[in-house]
Amino acid sequence: MTESAPLQGVSLIENGWFIEKNAQWPGQANALEVKEVLLHKKTKFQDLLVFASAKHGNVIVLDGVIQITERDEMSYQEMLAHLPMFSAEKPTHVLIIGGGDGGVLREVVKHDTVEKVTWCEIDGDVVEAAKKYMPNVAIAVSNPKTELLVGDGVAFAESSKENSFDVIIVDSSDPVGPAEKLFSKEFYVNVHRILKPGGVVCSQGECLWLNEDLIDAMVTDYGACFASAEYASIQVPTYPSGQIGAFIARKAGTAGPASCRSPRREP
Amino acid sequence: MTESAPLQGVSLIENGWFIEKNAQWPGQANALEVKEVLLHKKTKFQDLLVFASAKHGNVIVLDGVIQITERDEMSYQEMLAHLPMFSAEKPTHVLIIGGGDGGVLREVVKHDTVEKVTWCEIDGDVVEAAKKYMPNVAIAVSNPKTELLVGDGVAFAESSKENSFDVIIVDSSDPVGPAEKLFSKEFYVNVHRILKPGGVVCSQGECLWLNEDLIDAMVTDYGACFASAEYASIQVPTYPSGQIGAFIARKAGTAGPASCRSPRREP
Secondary structure: OOOOOOOOHHHHEEOOEEEOOOOOOOOEEEEEEEEEEEEEEEOOOOEEEEEEEOOOOEEEEEOOEEEEEOOOHHHHHHHHHHHHHHHOOOOOEEEEEEOOOOHHHHHHOOOOOOOEEEEEEOOHHHHHHHHHHOOOOOOOOOOOOEEEEEOOHHHHHHHOOOOOEEEEEEEOOOOOOOOHHHOOHHHHHHHHHHEEEEEEEEEEOOOOOOOHHHHHHHHHHHHHHOOEEEEEEEEOOOOHHHEEEEEEEEOOOOOOOOOOOOOOOOO | OOOOOOOOHHHHEEOOEEEOOOOOOOOEEEEEEEEEEEEEEEOOOOEEEEEEEOOOOEEEEEOOEEEEEOOOHHHHHHHHHHHHHHHOOOOOEEEEEEOOOOHHHHHHOOOOOOOEEEEEEOOHHHHHHHHHHOOOOOOOOOOOOEEEEEOOHHHHHHHOOOOOEEEEEEEOOOOOOOOHHHOOHHHHHHHHHHEEEEEEEEEEOOOOOOOHHHHHHHHHOHHHHOOEEEEEEEEOOOOHHHEEEEEEEEOOOOOOOOOOOOOOOOO
16 A cells, blocks of 8 residues: 555444544534444455445445445436536437436436437446446346446547537546546546537536635536536535535537537436 | 433534434534534523534534534524515514524624614523624624613514514524423414514524424414415525525505515615
């Protein structure tokens, strides 16, 4: 292990509580009471911890950062999936990058317009952990419309053909670790290229209280090639500061407003 | 001390972090890194702790519950004050109940229409602590329009004349401890009585994730005698789940919509 090795999840458990101390949000931490550690392993990419909490159901932690709890997962999954899905004219082919727990996939396949979901998650161990410890989140993993590719989303976007997807959803962890390259201008140039005209991308867009500079870069710089680039706020009680955002952008090419502030379809 | 005695603030400091464990939100806790304890005393009403945090400035804690940090205080003060102030036609006489740190007062006196603010805070020690350790929050305590009455807000509302106030703001702690009686139907019957026609009350309205039943009681039961009774959501990173609400209600008696969803005045 080097000095920059990611935190070990279990080392953040003190007196029976998981305390999410992290250099990304110095001086503040969420804490959840731990009932039982269910899994702790080094995967090929990151430190994976799953624990049963006292009041929030099972919890998945990557590199010491809470990714999802069974209690409040819907607040994130629904917004990250339905914001772009209802912003697209008729989403038939959807690409999900990340989202290893399967929660965004679960929401995407609720849309009858969908014919195929290409799902590119770098860490197959996260998918397996979700299937075992969070079955109601990973419930759509075997949906016949789904093609799961375990691999690098950045490389997948580079190699995909232009005008391939109606909606792309980037459900990533924070930009420290395996998700780092998903927060770059180069990646979004490829996302733009492989979206169909009028297509929409929606990405985990970080926290207003902690990542102002990154949010600014996403909306102004990463979003520069899009017809619109916006930030939506989502409340997630178990994320740092209780808030996270969605970066949402539309490729030019269809009639109607470029903004994603109003839905283009009825549920 | 009896078994039901409130938590001692300093007992929640573990390994240099204040961890807000509390029976009101079991299994979850915010944690802030502590630089130095500045004050800890039992006042006549509650356990008062002030500490300097590593990243959030000074913090005031009552009965073990974080009330305010210098870093994010504006997110709460501005919403709790300006929602009712901009909902009123021409607020000249304002009553603040609670709000011992002076933050709501600071926002209220920014409105040029205001001629007098009656401020009823039960615990004078909190006002003194804010003046000393949070001077930028307590900055308007000596404002000449302000009359500070150190006393019980429930009794004050009972004894006040009808049609006295354009706006009433109830900036209370949680309904465990000195603020308990502020969460009752009887109190809001008096608030309604002492508001002028068309007047607006806005109260700390608790958290969507933790207090669904109480919010329902406020909006449907406490709000029954008002022309409108609504809930507004506020993001406060250092409150449990990162969210708190405002209960806002208007007394009948003026033209225009009863709802407070749109401002009645320009800034």
